[in-house]
Amino acid sequence: EVQLVESGGGLVQPGGSLRLSCAASGFIFSNYGIMWVRQAPGAGLHWVSGISGSGGSTYYADSVKGRFTISRDNSKNTVHLQMNSLRAEDTAVYYCAKWDGYGDFWGQGTLVTVSS
């Protein structure tokens, strides 16, 4: 059974940093990309970042480029999203998903709140 579990969310002040993690199981991890998608309260879905199975290719939305860094550790079946210089508009539930262009399996999400 494919499972993805996010962790690392919480309350952080503007300008602060957080590191999200996505732990995956139930599939050959290194064969698949992973993407992060966020959803602000009461709003729609917004694609944030993606990483290829090997980790050799990374992709970012313009809104987070230069502030967020995606990485993966295939020995631990884990993807990380390092978020720096956080802003109030980064407040959202962050989902990771197994990424094959589309997201065929999703985690339950972790809430990030940026507020003073």
Place this chain on the structure above:
Amino acid sequence: EIVLTQSPGTLSLSPGERATLSCRASQSVSSSYLAWYQQKPGQAPRLLIYDASSRAAGIPDRFSGSGSGTDFTLTISRLEPEDIAVYFCQQYGSSPRTFGQGTKVEIK
């Protein structure tokens, strides 16, 4: 960036009725790389359709997708009470990947 516009914003139908949801792209979506997701309150999105018309594993056959180019449709042939949700389209033919704003389906 490809902008996806979904319509209507809200759809209110009775059980057993046919639901037709539209997703229109500002530019042609490469290779019909369009997906549909269902999101129920408090839950993560669930993949329904990929490549515009292929049903994901375990999805009931009352859900179907069609379209190409800039116009795509998700059809629920006979609405069930458990289909109450917000439905999102997403294109993955070009970067950045983008989502539509969603269509909320309500039971009348």
